Amino acid sequence: MSNFEPEIVAFCCHYCAYTAADMAGTRRISYPSNVKIIRVPCTGKVDAIHLMKALEKGADGVYVAGCLDGDCHFKNGNLRATAHVEKIKKVLEDLGWEPERVAMMYFSAGMGEQFAQGAKEFTEKIKSLGPSPASQTVGKAV
């Protein structure tokens, strides 16, 4: 499965992770094109169902990238997102899927380099897990 190129969906908060991704771009720091970014007004808006739907439609991995602890523009959206991610990890375990297919990350708007690093590490992780059961049957979602 060495030529496996995973499809990864990243829900990124407009105020931090999305800006960090932008910064990575302007500073010409590359990160894997496997990662498809969906900008959200706050990671608190990313509900458990969005993570499940992404997996159902064939994403091999999904992560949510929000603000650093205490920095959420809407007070605690990042904590809500963390709770949703934890919940879905448990559901995946019950389903016999690898819980590592979902993750939560935290960045400030200035952390372009760390954003790229996070994207790289997550992509490697998903590559090592191989295609998700759904991506093999429904084809590529994104």
Next chain:
Amino acid sequence: MITAEQKPLQEIFGYIAPYEKILVVGCNECVTVCAAGGRKEVGLLSSALRLHSVKAGKKLEVLEHTLERQCDPEYVDQLKELAGQVDAIVSLACGCGIQTVAAQYAIPVFPGVNTKFMGASESQGIWAERCMGCGDCMLGVTGGICPVARCSKSLMNGPCGGNSSGKCEISEDVDCAWQLIWNRLVELGIQDRYEELVAAKDWRPAGGGGPRKIIREDLAASKIITEDMA
């Protein structure tokens, strides 16, 4: 409201194992508020069932629908078309809703939640038991705190010797209901009420007399009149 919690997924997988097309039905009332069986949970469970079937290499189609209310036959009627297309139904309503669906459709209907108790929200995500529907409410003499639901022994004249620093002997996380009642009576300045012994409770209205039913002649009669006029 009536509270419920989703059943373990493995149990639900077991129920639906023989079927290839199922319907997951939610309810917009209590189970939506306690985040166990509303539209959101219908979506999540349906998604989980699909991911599970993909992993297991099994064919499964899952339809989703959420009714305004699942414990009224008029609303449950609305499932007619969907129910005709599936082999089985998983209901995320409380036990009353599940039974209403089961009574109306001649296909297997499975519970997707465990119905727990009549409770109130203490804070976001936390619900606690408050009433057991004893049929003869005594909150008027207990300062608004229910000894039936909140005293572990449903004592009528508490507390028992298990009260320790205001906590019940079953757990240090559980308040002694009779301590709460006493505190409340003091707060209201009516602690002399505490001196009056409460007589042994008649448990027949609480269910001891068999399944209970309410018949409101005025409403039931007007239904007959409306039907006659139609």
